[in-house]
Each structure stands twice: as structure tokens, then as C-alpha cells.
Amino acid sequence: MATIKELSIRCGVSVSTVSKALNGYQDISEATREIVIKAANEIGYFPDANARALKMKKTYNIGVLFSTLSNHGLRNEYFAHILASFKEKAAKRGYDITFIEHNIGNRKMTYLEHCRYRNFDGVFIACAEFSEPEVLELVNSDYPVVTVDHAFNEAISVLSDNVEGMRQLTQYVIDQGHKKIAYIHGTKSSVTHNRLVSFNNVLKENGITVLEEYFVEGVYRCAESAEELALRLLKLPDPPTCIIASDDYAALGVMNTARRLGLKIPEDISLAGYDGISVSQALEPKLTTIKQDTDKIGAEAARQLINLIESPMTTSLDNIYLKVQLVKGGSVKNMNENR
Amino acid sequence: MATIKELSIRCGVSVSTVSKALNGYQDISEATREIVIKAANEIGYFPDANARALKMKKTYNIGVLFSTLSNHGLRNEYFAHILASFKEKAAKRGYDITFIEHNIGNRKMTYLEHCRYRNFDGVFIACAEFSEPEVLELVNSDYPVVTVDHAFNEAISVLSDNVEGMRQLTQYVIDQGHKKIAYIHGTKSSVTHNRLVSFNNVLKENGITVLEEYFVEGVYRCAESAEELALRLLKLPDPPTCIIASDDYAALGVMNTARRLGLKIPEDISLAGYDGISVSQALEPKLTTIKQDTDKIGAEAARQLINLIESPMTTSLDNIYLKVQLVKGGSVKNMNENR
DNA sequence: TAATAATAATTTATCAAGTAAATAATCAAT
DNA sequence: ATTGATTATTTACTTGATAAATTATTATTA
Incomplete structure (x- = not known):
């Protein structure tokens, strides 16, 4: 993978000039900026996510808690669909998603520790045992948190009405x-x-x-x-x-x-x-x-979480209630006709 | 989050001594090692994943391609179940998983570019349009790749017989x-x-x-x-x-x-x-x-991929065929009885 | 006792980025 | 020609961790 250094050599300017050119700094001449951007496109340069995260304290990565307890988790259609739309929306806004785990290999860590270890920008609790101390620890942390189907004071919850x-x-x-x-x-x-x-x-x-x-x-x-x-x-x-x-x-x-x-x-x-x-x-x-509406629940959860991450001061912690729809199947008999 | 520097100050030793003590180096006295480990546990220290990845060229993170084309993706029970067991197995072996995306925010990147950007250790292609050039680019890259239900020469595929x-x-x-x-x-x-x-x-x-x-x-x-x-x-x-x-x-x-x-x-x-x-x-x-057997498919895919990541020289690129089971429901009439 | 070996710890360099501060280059005005 | 203002670029440092090189300490041997 091309690094910023290689790019700078190719352009004949210093590393920091490249960085500034790509990050929209004003003290770079338009001519230089053009050269750099053109070269970056040519060699397919992308700044390394890890190096960037280290310096910037921002990973563009959201942790998703999706515990497989009982009948929940990915094997449950309701949650799988929510995750699908969450994932799509998050990608559109520039965020990747990574699952939050308990025990990674033989290191035992709490959910919160795992989040800190990976430096997630925010946390989406799609399904979990909400009474678990570890889940509470996460909700009560300073992380931006959005949950589904469970209202907390310290987090935004997206749920059906x-x-x-x-x-x-x-x-x-x-x-x-x-x-x-x-x-x-x-x-x-x-x-x-x-x-x-x-x-x-x-x-x-x-x-x-x-x-x-x-x-x-x-x-x-x-x-x-x-x-x-x-x-x-x-x-x-x-x-x-x-x-x-x-x-x-x-x-x-x-x-x-x-x-x-x-x-x-x-x-x-x-x-x-x-x-x-x-x-x-x-x-x-x-x-x-x-x-x-699982599509809306997932998308709205992503929207709320990313707003909370990017503008914590203007995003209120209110719960979001979404409309539901009565589906009249054929499983309820009309007793009135029966008289 | 506590850093290695804070930990080293607390222990009164240098940063690298802490690193060595925690990573099992032999040129550290048992006394020092004990002190360091004890202190690490006390303050709940975990090495920062991004910093570690930068230095080690190893992220302990697997990219999972799960494209939502047509009837595939998370909304398809078959694939969702495979992902669930893949996720569990990967966590057990010490790996996190992150979805591979196309376009993150307004940056357009190919699947491969996204993998390089995040420095994944390996790639799991759970479902995708296998004829897409971007998918082929990924399969033909130097990444360890495991696919499901699609045999390639350059990757291991896990599939039912x-x-x-x-x-x-x-x-x-x-x-x-x-x-x-x-x-x-x-x-x-x-x-x-x-x-x-x-x-x-x-x-x-x-x-x-x-x-x-x-x-x-x-x-x-x-x-x-x-x-x-x-x-x-x-x-x-x-x-x-x-x-x-x-x-x-x-x-x-x-x-x-x-x-x-x-x-x-x-x-x-x-x-x-x-x-x-x-x-x-x-x-x-x-x-x-x-x-x-979706549980086996997912778990086996994780096993193969992680073996390929950790011991590329001894893991062969052969496809893995798993047993299937005939489920005799009631939807096929016995015509013999009917004569 | 001096030389050598073994052990334990520290210092320095490095990974790939970003950024503040310092420096250099350009041009205009005096 | 000097100064000042403006613009462009480089230097130096930082992030958190690890690896390599180096130094300090203690133990062993001739």
C-alpha cells in the first residue's frame, strides 16, 4: 500500500505538504494541490486508517453489540434486518462497523474495554441482555450510544411505537x-x-x-x-x-x-x-x-448515532418512536359474521 | 484509556520494559514482570489496537464482504446464519470482524482498497456477485481469502457437498x-x-x-x-x-x-x-x-481463514466440502402408495 | 583481580499519518 | 536596497506501541 511518504517523493514535495494538500489546508498553492491530488488518484493512495486513527483520535468505526444470547442475534430475522439497514446507512455516512465482543482470543475484556481497545467512535447496541452489568457499563460510559428497543436515560433509543x-x-x-x-x-x-x-x-x-x-x-x-x-x-x-x-x-x-x-x-x-x-x-x-419497520429502525439508529458522534452538543438524547403498521393476515376470525 | 506510558510511570520502569514484560520477552526479570502485570490488571490496561497495528502490521481484524445485492446479504437467513457462526469462531481465535464496503462516505474505493485502508489480516467473502471485477480483484490480491459457495483457484472455498x-x-x-x-x-x-x-x-x-x-x-x-x-x-x-x-x-x-x-x-x-x-x-x-449446515460452514470458514492468515505455508488452498442432510418434510407425495 | 559472560533494563528508531512552529520564497511598497 | 506582508514549504514533534541497539549490573571464570 502506498504511503504518504511515497506519494511525497513522487510529487517532489515534503510529506506535510502532501498531507496539507489532501486535507484542504489553505496555505498550499492550487498548483501544488492539483499535482498532489492527481498523483494520489493515480497511485490509489488512501491514508492508513490505523495511523490516522492514532493521531486523530477518530477511527470512523462504530462498534456494534449483537450478542447471540437466547433467540437474539444475527439468527433472528428482526435484528438481522435492522443491522443490514444500519450498515448501509453508516457506510453512506463514512463509518465502518465492527462487532463488539467479550473475549477476543484468550484476553478477557468487557464490552467497554473492547470498545476502548479498538477506539470506536460510537456504539450501537442492537441486541443484548440489557440487565447485564457489562452492558450497563457501556451505556453509562462516555461513549455515544444508541440502542434498539430499550430505553435508557444515558442513550438514545430507537424503537417502534x-x-x-x-x-x-x-x-x-x-x-x-x-x-x-x-x-x-x-x-x-x-x-x-x-x-x-x-x-x-x-x-x-x-x-x-x-x-x-x-x-x-x-x-x-x-x-x-x-x-x-x-x-x-x-x-x-x-x-x-x-x-x-x-x-x-x-x-x-x-x-x-x-x-x-x-x-x-x-x-x-x-x-x-x-x-x-x-x-x-x-x-x-x-x-x-x-x-x-426494520429498515427505518436501522437507518434511524445510524443517523442518530452519527449525529451524536459528530455533534454531541446539538443532538438530544430523546428516544425515537417509529410508526408501525397493522398487517391484516387471515389468522384472526371475524366472529361477527358468525352470529 | 490508559496508555503504556502511564503504566510505565506507575511501575517506575521504561515503556519498553512494560511492553516486553507484557509480551512475554525473556530478558525481563520475573519480579519486574509481576509488578507490571499486576499494575496492568489494576488499571485495566489494554494496548491500543491502532497503535499496535501500525507497528506490527497486524490488526487482528478480518474484513467480511457481505454485499446486499439482490436476495443476498444479511436479510437472507442462509448467509446471516453463516455470518453468526463465523463471528463466534473468529472471536474465539482472537479476531474481530468488520464489514468491507465500497464507498465509505464520499470516498469511492474498491473492496481491495478498503481492505488495505483498514489493514485487514484476511478476507471472508460470504456473499457477493462473484463475477464483479472488484470481487475478482480482491480474490486475486495477495490477501488470504475464504469464500462461501464459490470455488476459486486463488482462495479456499467452503461449501456444501x-x-x-x-x-x-x-x-x-x-x-x-x-x-x-x-x-x-x-x-x-x-x-x-x-x-x-x-x-x-x-x-x-x-x-x-x-x-x-x-x-x-x-x-x-x-x-x-x-x-x-x-x-x-x-x-x-x-x-x-x-x-x-x-x-x-x-x-x-x-x-x-x-x-x-x-x-x-x-x-x-x-x-x-x-x-x-x-x-x-x-x-x-x-x-x-x-x-x-450453516453453523459448520461459518465456523469452518473462520477456521480455514485464520489458519491461512497465521500459517500460510502449511494451509492448502483446497476447497472444503461439508456434509448435508436430507430433511423429509411432507411436501413430496408418495406415488407408490397411490397405485 | 581482571576479563568475560549472562542478565536486565534503558535508549533510540520506527511504523504512517497529522499539525504547530519555524523557515523560506515571493512580491509590493517604501 | 530594505522592510513588511503574504504565501508556500519544511522541520520537528506527536500519537501508542514494538524492535533493535545499547548500556548497566551482576555473576562466573581464568
Whole structure:
């Protein structure tokens, strides 16, 4: 790889003249600048990222935390899609992305230590166990941080408007004539909590009360966990007519159980999910669900993080709520027509 | 972040003594080494990656090419899963991973230039348009390169044993009594070519000849493209009894078309795919397909690449073929029982 | 005891950049 | 011709780490 020194020899000027010429300094004659730029293009010169980072304290590299715990990580479509759009947007703004790891080889380091070691300019926490001390350490550090689906005071979070999403979904189910609605909610987090609260509010507004047994808690985004819970719900003496799962993976689990019990969806049991992953629309019937705009979430996260990196004084730490969309599949039966 | 200089002051020794002590040099007394290591742990010292890379010509960072062209990239489950296991394995061996990009900000650079700019130690081409000049430039460079699903002379490729996979699948379909088998093959590449050849060989071995119209070419891993082709196949005067798609996404497309035409799978038309993505097993009926071991592909790719980086003289450039597994779903009808 | 060897630590140079300060060159005005 | 102002270029230093060369200290041997 060509270095600035080689370039300077080729141009017959000093190294610093080259540096200044390329970095837009004003004390360089236009003639010299032209020569340097032309030569740089000819030999395909790019300043070495490591050397530059060392001197400038700026790497143009963003650390992305993407822990593979439980059902998260790259193997989860929701997060993989978010990462894809984050990556595209970051590249457009001039930033590379590198995954944050725990243990690199045999050196044990915390997430924060890894970030400092690599000198990331900022941190994107796409998915992680938000209660982990190491994650908190990262969020509470002086790093610019943007998270997805988890609100912190010390960071910007980009998330779907879950209150509105669950409101639309629940109202739709109620409008279809359902009164016995069960809810499988995920492991407690601000996201799942908001959805649960919203669900309850809509029930209340519509003057509907449901059995306490209709509320069950499962592992978030885990089909297997939902399978069991669905079995419990469907075997109740007074089973629900509709099950709302807190995410599409859980909905898939419910579907499996229903199938095993010989129940048809939506004839025998209605079902709705949340997320709008692509599988949900490949099924027969298509799943009624709330589609989260993963493209926007990723792009907006990148936008916010890079703004925070480049203009920390004018970027507020407010959370960003994005619109969601009700997808009317065929998995919720219209009970009104049935009368 | 603590620097080596701060650490040296704290220990009352020179900077290079600290460096030597931490890097296992023998010309350091055990007493001094202990003091240094203890102090390093106390203040949580890690050598700065950029400074280290500059001096050592080694970044412990792998560039990963993951272009989002057509139906590839992170949004494709197959590749996302491969990346997940690659990432885990690389971290275990002490390497970080950073995505290779084209245009970073407003600087246009080729993939190779980006790699040199960041000084990656090696390159993993997970998915890309292999005919692109930029990709070829990368493969032909002096970088250690590992690819997935595409054999080059200048790089190691990790791929499934597609000949054997398609053999198993085709034989299974034939054993189920099918003789009129159509094949939707993907855009030409070594992978799709091998599958097609294998399909033909098995037909021949079984003394089966099929109509020329049964061979159609579609866009690889694209459901929409397969939808159209399936329509063409199913509208033939003498339609096939089974359609084999070159991948599961294409199989999904076929499924959609069949559904639209009111045809039931497998009663009216049998269907098989290739890849074994999770959607394929969430469907009803489950798809008969060949499962590629994405965990192994990713891990093996990482293993090979890091071996190539660390011991280029003893790592051969041979391709690695991994075993596949026939998944007998319910999408292929047993024609023998039907007689 | 002096010479030599072995060990332990320090100094200096280097990697590829960027930048402040010093210097040189050019030209105009006096 | 001298001074001053302006513009262009070079020198010297810095970033954090490592490698090579060098020096200091202690131990061993003739």
C-alpha cells in the first residue's frame, strides 16, 4: 500500500505538504494541490486508517453489540434486518462497523474495554441482555450510544411505537368480535411491558375483562416456550377465542401447538403476532401481526448515532418512536359474521 | 484509556520494559514482570489496537464482504446464519470482524482498497456477485481469502457437498415414485451448475428422461422469480408431478403459485427445496429439502481463514466440502402408495 | 583481580499519518 | 536596497506501541 511518504517523493514535495494538500489546508498553492491530488488518484493512495486513527483520535468505526444470547442475534430475522439497514446507512455516512465482543482470543475484556481497545467512535447496541452489568457499563460510559428497543436515560433509543402498535392490534381483534383474548407476553422489559399495558388499556376502554389465566409469560422471541404456554391456554376449561403473542416467533409456536391439537386457524382458534417477520407472511393463513419497520429502525439508529458522534452538543438524547403498521393476515376470525 | 506510558510511570520502569514484560520477552526479570502485570490488571490496561497495528502490521481484524445485492446479504437467513457462526469462531481465535464496503462516505474505493485502508489480516467473502471485477480483484490480491459457495483457484472455498445433496434429494423423489420431475435452477454459478449436473446424473442412472420444458432458470434465492416459473410449469399440457427448486426461497415461490392455482401440496403437486432455512420447517406441510449446515460452514470458514492468515505455508488452498442432510418434510407425495 | 559472560533494563528508531512552529520564497511598497 | 506582508514549504514533534541497539549490573571464570 502506498504511503504518504511515497506519494511525497513522487510529487517532489515534503510529506506535510502532501498531507496539507489532501486535507484542504489553505496555505498550499492550487498548483501544488492539483499535482498532489492527481498523483494520489493515480497511485490509489488512501491514508492508513490505523495511523490516522492514532493521531486523530477518530477511527470512523462504530462498534456494534449483537450478542447471540437466547433467540437474539444475527439468527433472528428482526435484528438481522435492522443491522443490514444500519450498515448501509453508516457506510453512506463514512463509518465502518465492527462487532463488539467479550473475549477476543484468550484476553478477557468487557464490552467497554473492547470498545476502548479498538477506539470506536460510537456504539450501537442492537441486541443484548440489557440487565447485564457489562452492558450497563457501556451505556453509562462516555461513549455515544444508541440502542434498539430499550430505553435508557444515558442513550438514545430507537424503537417502534409499541403502545400504539398493540393498541391497533388489540382493537382490531376486538372489532372482529373477540372477547376472550389471551395474551402471551415476553420476559419483562420496557418493550414487553409497554405492550402489555397497552393491551390492558384497550381491553378496559372496550369494557372487556378477561380471565386472569389468559395472561401468561413466556420467553421473548422463543417458539418453544410459546408452544407450552399455548397448550396450557387451549386446555383451559374456558379457552380463549384468540391468542395474541408478543412476537411472531411465539405466534409460530402457538401455531404448532394448535396444529398438533388438531385445531384449525382461524376457524377453531384465532391468532395474532407482533414484528412482521417474513415467515409470518409465508404461512397459510398469513399471520395477523404488527409490522415493525426494520429498515427505518436501522437507518434511524445510524443517523442518530452519527449525529451524536459528530455533534454531541446539538443532538438530544430523546428516544425515537417509529410508526408501525397493522398487517391484516387471515389468522384472526371475524366472529361477527358468525352470529 | 490508559496508555503504556502511564503504566510505565506507575511501575517506575521504561515503556519498553512494560511492553516486553507484557509480551512475554525473556530478558525481563520475573519480579519486574509481576509488578507490571499486576499494575496492568489494576488499571485495566489494554494496548491500543491502532497503535499496535501500525507497528506490527497486524490488526487482528478480518474484513467480511457481505454485499446486499439482490436476495443476498444479511436479510437472507442462509448467509446471516453463516455470518453468526463465523463471528463466534473468529472471536474465539482472537479476531474481530468488520464489514468491507465500497464507498465509505464520499470516498469511492474498491473492496481491495478498503481492505488495505483498514489493514485487514484476511478476507471472508460470504456473499457477493462473484463475477464483479472488484470481487475478482480482491480474490486475486495477495490477501488470504475464504469464500462461501464459490470455488476459486486463488482462495479456499467452503461449501456444501452439492453433488451429493442433490443426489440424495433427487433419488428420494424418484423413490417416492415420481418420474415427471421439473427443476428450477438458479442463475448460473458453480454451485447451481453442480446441483443441476447432479440432478441430471441421477435421472440418467434411474433411466428417467424428462421433458426439456421441465428445466427452467430463475433468479437464485428469489421467490418472485420462482412464482412465475412455477406458473409456466404447472400450465404445461403435460405438467410435472414434482418440482425441485434450487433453493428454499424459490420453493416458497412455487408454493405461493400452487396455492393461487388452488393446487394442494403434496396431493396435487409435490415440491422440494434446498437449503433448509427455518421457514421451510414452519410451513404446513413441512418442506422436503436438503439442510445445509450453516453453523459448520461459518465456523469452518473462520477456521480455514485464520489458519491461512497465521500459517500460510502449511494451509492448502483446497476447497472444503461439508456434509448435508436430507430433511423429509411432507411436501413430496408418495406415488407408490397411490397405485 | 581482571576479563568475560549472562542478565536486565534503558535508549533510540520506527511504523504512517497529522499539525504547530519555524523557515523560506515571493512580491509590493517604501 | 530594505522592510513588511503574504504565501508556500519544511522541520520537528506527536500519537501508542514494538524492535533493535545499547548500556548497566551482576555473576562466573581464568
